[in-house]
Amino acid sequence: MALRVAAPDENELPDAYGRSRVALLPVDPYHVHAYWEVTPEDCLWAAEQLGEALETPRWVLRFYDVTFVTAFDVFVEVGARNWYVDLWSAEKSYFVELGLLAGDGFVAVCRSIPAETPRAGPSPSYDPKWATVSASPDAPVQAQPARDPELPPAAPELRVEAPREPQRDAPAQPPLRGVANAAPHRASSAARAEAPPSRSTSLVGSSSSGRPAG
C-alpha cells in the first residue's frame, strides 16, 4: 500500500502565526509558563508609542494578580518567546501583559487570559456543605443541596407543627425524601436500563432550564 500522506518537509510547522499573543500556563503552585509571539509591526508600534525614552526600553511580562489587584514585572528576552516564572505564593489568579517598559512608560502589545495557580496545601477553611445528585441515568448531573448526613435525624413526623431548627448547611430545600429516588441498585447496564424514570426531576427546583427529551 503506497499511501502518501505528506512528504517529510510538509510537516514543518510555522515559526510564527502572524498574530501577537501571549499565553500563561500554570505548571504548579509556584511556577507558570508564558509563551508569546510579537509581530514585527507590533514591535515597531510599541517602540513608537514610547517615543524618545530616557532609558532603553525593555520587554516585560507584567503580571496582574486578579485576587489582590497588584502587579509586578518580569523582564524577559522577547526573542526567547517563552519564559518560566517562579512565584512566591500559590493559589493566585493572574493574567499577563507583554509589553515594552521604559522608565514609567509601559506599552502592552498583548494580554493573556487569566490563569490560576493551584493551592499548595490543605485549605484553612472547614465549612462542609452537602448535596445529592440523582443516580438515575435519566436525570441531569446536577447537585441539589442536602442535609449533613451526620446531623441527627430531622424531627419525627408526629411533630409536624414544631418549628424546624434552621439548618446551616441546607437552606430552603426540597424535601429530603426525594433522596429515596436514588435507592441503591446494581450498576449493570441492564439494571440501569430497567430503572424506572426518576421522579427526582422535581428536585431540579428553580432551574428554569428544562431538559430536552432524549
Added chain:
Amino acid sequence: MSLGHLCLVLHAHLPFVRHPEHEDFLEESWLREAILETYVPLLWVLEELADDDVDFRITLSLSPTLVAMLNDELLRLRFRRHLDRLCDLSEREVRRTKNLPELAETARLYRERFRRARRDYEERWHGDLAGAFRRLAESGRVELITCAATHGYLPLLRHNPAAVRAQIRVAVAEHAAVFGAPPRGLWLPECGYYPGLDRELGGADVRYTFLETHAIDHAASRPRYGVYAPLFCPSGVAAFGRDPESTKQVWSSKEGYPGHPDYREYYRDAGFDLELEALGECAHPLGIRRNVGIKYHRVTGATESKEPYVRAWALARAAEHARHFVGARQRQIEHLGAWMKRSPIVVAPYDAELFGHWWFEGPEWLGGVLRGAASGERVLGLITPSEYLAAHPINQVDTPSSSSWGYKGYSEMWINGKNDWIYPHLHEAADRMTELAEAFPNAAGVERRALDQAARELLLAQASDWAFIMSQGTVVPYAVRRTREHLSRFRRLATMVRAGVVDSEALEAIEAQDNLFPNLDYRVYRRDGASLRSVPRRSDTQPKA
C-alpha cells in the same frame, strides 16, 4: 453491608499507533505487547472469576484510542500474524531449551500461553476484545468507563473550552457507540484536573471521575472524610480521590509488590538475549531487536546477574501478596470505620498495563485480590463508583484543587523545557478549529469530511503521550514526528476548507491513515457546543438563533 468498600480501577490506554504505510512499524508493537501481555491475561482472569460465579467488582477505563485500535481490522490482522510468529518462536525455544532444565519449563509456559491466546482470540473472542469486555460489563461485575478522546492532558488545553469539551464529548460518543451505553464515569488523563473541568464532564452526562489524593485533600473546604468519601464538585460530578496507601503497595518500585525477587524480570527479554537468526521474523526486518515477551529470568535482587524464573514461586508469591493486600485493606477500613460515620471507600486506581506487561504476575495477583475481597469477609466489599453513589447519594460539595497524578503532582511532566514548544501550535490549531466550526456550521459532503478529519488530526496531536515521551526522553523522534504530522495534516485540511477546494484524494489518504472515531462530528468545536449539547448549560450564553 460490609463495613467499607474497595474500589479497584484500571485505566487502559495506548496512543493511536496504527501505521498502514509500513508492513512492520516498530511502535505498533506497543499495541501487540499490551494486548498479549495485559488485555488478554486480564480477560482470562476476569472471565474465570465470572465463570466461577465470583461476585467481584472492578472499574475499567478503556481509552477511546485503545478501543479504536482493538476494533481495527488491519491491527487485528497484524496481531494474528504476530501471534503466529510468537507461537513458532516459542516452539523453537521449547526445542532449544529441551536440555536446559532451568529454562525448559518456562519455555513451555510461553508456548502454552501463546497458543491459548491464539485459540481464545479466534474462537472465544473472535478478535473482538472490546466485545469481551462489554460482556463482562453486562454481567454487572465490570463497570466500563471512558477517558478523554486521545488522552489529551486537559489542564494545558483549557485556554480553549471547546478543545476540552471535544476531548470529552468525542470520547463519550465513541464509548456509547461501541459499548451500547454512555459511560457513567470518565478517567481524566493523568488525573489532570482544574476547577471547572467538572462542568464539562457534567455537561456530557458524566457522573464521576477520579482525582489524585491532593486534589481532594487540598479542596476549597477541607473534606470531612479525606479521600475516603467522594466529593461532589459544584457541577454535581462526583470526584473520587486516590488512596495513597494502596497505591504505594502496588506502584512503588522499592516497597511495591512487583519488585519482589521471585517475580519475572521485565528487562531481560529473549528478543535481546538470543542470536538474531534465532528470532526469525520476531526481529524487525531491518535487524532491529525488540522485546518478544519471552523472558527467562526473575527479578532476583539489585544485581545484573539474574537467576532463572520459577513460575511456581512467582504464583505462590502473587497469591501471598494478594492476601496481604486484602488484609491491609481490611485493617485500613477497620481503622477508618472507627472515626468515620459512614462506610469508607478506598479507591485504588492503576494503569492497566502494569498488570501483565510490566508485572507479569499482576493479573494473577488481581484475580487473587478480587476473589479474596469478594469472598464474603464482612469488613470489606468490592464496589463500583456507580454503586457507591447509589448507596450514598449525599456527599460533601466542594471544589477539588488543580492537580495530576504525574511527577510532583501538577503539570510539569507535560510542560517543561523539552516539550513546551508544542503548546503554541496546539493552541493555535484548536482556535482555528473553533473558527472553522463557527464559519462552516452546516458543512456537507467532502467539506464535512475534511472538517471531521481536521478535528481528528487536532485530537491526535493533543495526545498527552507525545509530551510525556519528550519528557522521558524515550522515543522522542517518534513523538515529535507524530505531533508535527497531525498538526501539519490539520493545517492542510483547514487550508483546503478555507479555500473551498478540498483535494479528495489527499483527504482520502489522510482518512485512511488516521481512521479512528467514525462517529465524530466537527461541530463539537463550536463555541457554545450547541449542536451536540445533551444538557442545557446554566450559563449566561444565549443559544444562537
